[in-house]
Amino acid sequence: MEETRFPQVFTNGALPAAIAEQLAAITTGYTPDPEHELQEPSYYDYPVLKAPVWRWEIIWYFFFGGLAAGCYVIASIAALFGSREDRIVARTGYYLSLLSLLPCPVLLTKDLGRPERFLHMLRIFKVKSPMSMGTWGLVSFSLFSGVTAVIQAARDGILGRWWAPRLLAALPQRLVAIPGSALGVFLGGYTGVLLTATSIPLWSRSKVLGAIFISSAVSTSSALISLVLHLTRAPVQVLHKLERLEWVALLVEMAGLFAFLRGTGRAARPLVGTAPTEHGRTFWSFVAGTGLALPWLLQTLSLLVGRSGNRRSGRGIVISLLVLMGGYFLRRTMIEAGHTSSADARTTLWNAKR
């Protein structure tokens, strides 16, 4: 992962190691005991597992896939349950969903060792393999996301006024949105399930990575939609609803992350520790700190203060950007720390004792 790493100056300056170590010990309930762990047998510390082959393509796929899924689900909730005013959320959400979806197949194909064989993914339908299910989920979700966005475009008059858009506009978008949302939830969460169904200790020990990824999908998506709505000066009431949903999603995400760290314990070291190969500094600074806790606190503040007119743009945009950044770094540190985790022979062997 060297090519995707931050310059050292940046990451080193991010957070003092002592604070990160304290946080790591509190959240994981585990304090490293090098003296004892060095006694544990292994074969000269050669890795037990092979390192994952997944790199920046997968990190960005997880990010965009989460946005595509979350935007669709939020848009559908707004379309199905919202008032007339909320249609702007549905419209923005459906467009953003399709836009975020576009890079996904490209990234996934590029990630393959043999990109020209990407269609081999569609040879079989294997319930046991989250990647097989994910491929089918992505293909079917693309269909729904595409159809919904096209209907939206026809209704918005973007496609002109001839017979085809009129026909499309008459299609029942809300009916399409129901199975589409179910597939959206699948797309937003399966990536975490996929990582859990591996032998990498960090990813597989606790079983809540899917919950973290789906809540991150919702939080980043509501951040993206509200960012666009802030920039286009949408009504305050509509934004307020989105902000409350974002607040809940961030809360669920933080709870999930805490459960993840508790459940993973020692195997979470690559994610939270501060050794040179570990990713704790980035994690605590850009995921847990400025990516989750800070925007959540800011959001709490602005929800408590109420909706006075002038503050909404500035603070809202900052919160949205922070949440989006946190969502990206969550996926990035999780994948990079998985590489570190695969190389730790003693923790892998410890993880296999049960």
Add this chain to the structure above:
Amino acid sequence: MAIEPTQRTTTQGSSLRSMVSLLVGNKEPPLAPQAAMGFFTDTSLCIGCKACEIACKQWNQLPASDPVWTGSSYDNTGQLSATTWRHVQFIEHIGRRDMEDNGVGGDKAGTSLAPTIYEQAHEQEYSRGDPRGRPDIPFTAPGTTLPFFNSDRWLMQSDVCKHCANAPCQEACPTGAIIRTEFDTVYVQQDICNGCGYCVVACPFGVIARDEYGDRAAHKCTLCYDRLKDGFEPACAKACPTDSIQFGEVEQLKAQARERLGILQERGVKEARLYGVDDNILEGGLNSFFLLLDEPEIYNLPQNPQRPSNNVIPASFWTIVAAAVMGLFGILFFRE
């Protein structure tokens, strides 16, 4: 795709099936199942000659990897990889043990496994296995004599794909490239694999790997599928000069392994144990199993790895719970 008239008559049963066959061709009938075949790698017989590594490379036409000086042992292969399907480990524990003075029980791994005729004749006089009790072997400081005569330990193991009964790589594979053959071995179809890399992280033994310098597809031991087809034993088993690598029907080999374990334990090698013979590992055991002379961790083998596919249901459950919570709040907020 042209379909022969004779084939068309066989697929008339279901219109859907015939349509599928028209598109992708007829599905080949599965091959007649044969007896499950596997390896029994008896590490107590391994002398670390690496003939298995070389035979494997030669038969399977795998490129040589540059030998590196690891600095920790005679192992210069390091690990199994996409182009190394047998890997001989050298576990050297020198000056390791001073605490067992009576020599009965405990770790006998490094000492002579088979009692000599002299020993057998004078069993009463000597606490077997402890060189310090033998008048014919002068006491020497640890690390200064040959491993055969002192307590220093030099274990060797020829590591290989375990051909798990429930293979995580096969369960993970989204293309169907990884299959079970008619010999119940796990095999990667090279024309199907698209190098997605999911098997690499699924394998709990770090066996299967993507060939980053070659065709970028996943590779691992095939248990010499081509040789099996022609009734030959795999190249490594054929080349092994001490029969440390044995090949045969899994059930028969497992009986052999248990018998061998009995012999070793009877002779005082209490630390000897089998790995992957019973059905504990990955809920079905391994078709390629081992006799080890110490705990599995010494050989970098996970004691009881979880089966990755078992995580799908709990992970999905928590995902749905999180989604339901957020969905309910979303509906609540937008309904107002």
